[in-house]
Amino acid sequence: MKKIFIHLLLFVIAILTLFPFFWMISASFMQDGHASVFPPRFIPDEFTLTQYQKLFERLSITSNFFNSLFLSVLVTVISLTFNSLAGYAFAKYKFSGKEKLFNVLLSSMIIPSQVTMLPLFLMLKSMGFINTYMAIIIPGLANIFGIFLIRQFCLSIPNSLIEAARIDGANDFYIYIKIILPLLTPVLATLAIFTFLGTWNDFLWPLIVLTDDSMYTLPVALSNLMLEHSKDPELMMAGSLITVLPVIIVFLALQKYYIKGIMMGSVKE
């Protein structure tokens, strides 16, 4: 009885959570104006792709989509590389000032990103990177949370594995590539999701540093769409779907590892 109740409750919550998504998808396939009639319709009377046509043909959202994809993938790959190298070094290497440096890095996590925006902007401006993709990539090269996450995971890798590889004749970089990286897969997947999501969804920073329409990322382009076409909910929903879709795909693809990453450490193997 209790079980049925719990399942019922979960079912209701799931419906409430999923409904906006369902409506977003549904509305994006409706004709102009059909989404805002009374009584509301949940399923399009007539299935149409006009909204998408408008998006891709008139509003050049394709280039925004690829801008976002390019930046998100690039930032994810680069930051995973640097974070994993740094995290591994902090976990397994001995060098003077290691603990102090790590503590300084950690304590800088409490500084809100809004505070650093202006100085960062000025710095990038003096380097001449404003209105280039470098302005997005450079601040995303590495992040402290990522380094911390990887360091914690690396600490659980026994030293003897690294020593065994060293005796077997592996050099430091080979050990990193062949032993450490494969063992880090779950945490790298988790971090990849975080980074990809973060970069893909980021709105404020691209808005600040990119001034050229053609360089806009999807969230920025979408917000412009909202301003110009606030009376076209169908068009907006189509734009939103395009924006969320890659995120969902990335999450589903890495979900297996992501959950493993969260579970990790709870059971000693």
Next chain:
Amino acid sequence: MAYVELKNISKIYDDGTKAVSNVNIQIKDKEFVVLVGPSGCGKTTTLRMIAGLEEISEGELYIDGKLVNSLSPKDRDIAMVFQNYALYPHMNVYDNIAFGLKLRKFNKDEIDKRVKEVADILGLSESLRKKPKSLSGGQRQRVALGRAIVRNPKVFLFDEPLSNLDAKLRVQMRAEISKLHKKLNATIIYVTHDQVEAMTMGDRIVVMESGLVKQTDSPMKIYQNPVNKFVAGFIGTPSMNFIEGKLNFKDSIVFVSKQSKIDIPIMNEQIRNEKNNNKEVILGIRPENILLNNRKEESGRYFEFKSRVELIEPLGSQMLIHLFFGEQPMIAEISGMESVDRESEISFYIDLTKVHLFYKENGKNLLSL
């Protein structure tokens, strides 16, 4: 294959603690040397210095006559088996064994030949495609062995390889490693805290305590002639019984303890040194040298005392009797065939030709001057 020489080797950590001091060991070609001692005695640190995983603070390390202090582990041509196996969890057994060969740029056919040979020796042929996770403890240990053997190194280093196995498997693997040593004709340096492993496997044993080598010799010589009280107590189970007392020279040598006076037959004239007169000493008796019966014809060889039988631990062929010499608890090891009643008061005989004498002040054996 190779000989190894440790010359005055010390390990001093950054905070000044001396983990190992002035260790001198010569290991001959094809010799099986066991470093044994309680935890924290520096045996593992010594092994890690030989492996190159730990820097040598002072002293010189030679492998095959070549100074290797500054060589990295991979250039020392050694292989090491770790306590926790240290298998690469994401690789299957084959790749684990082949890892070192791939890095040393062997060609594929040679790698394949060698891995299969080793798998055959170790009985792993069926498991080559399995991941370490799906292997039993014994199999994992074999893979770790295989990874060492396959490279055919000059020296094998073992760091407590059996301590993660259950008792039965440990005995089995112990014999297998000994056989493997004969088969491979390898130089092996083996670290353990288990004195049974040390006794059964080693050609020679190095007993260490708090960073110092206390004695280096063959297992039986160490057992029969321990240089000090520590070695005497550490090697042998159950460990040696000790009684505190004083030496007194009259016609014979008399050991005077709180409980009694024991006339000790002169084992060695060396003891009858004037400076030992009235010295505080500790008498050591191994449990098997406390008997239930004496042979009357050899008077003077046995010292009789009475004790209550506190506890009997039957081991099958042997039994351990917990008893008291005065107030001093002791253990006697006698044949399992004897019938002894618990709580009964019976006579025990100490075989005085087998006792050891140690100085109380520094634990040294009176005979090892």
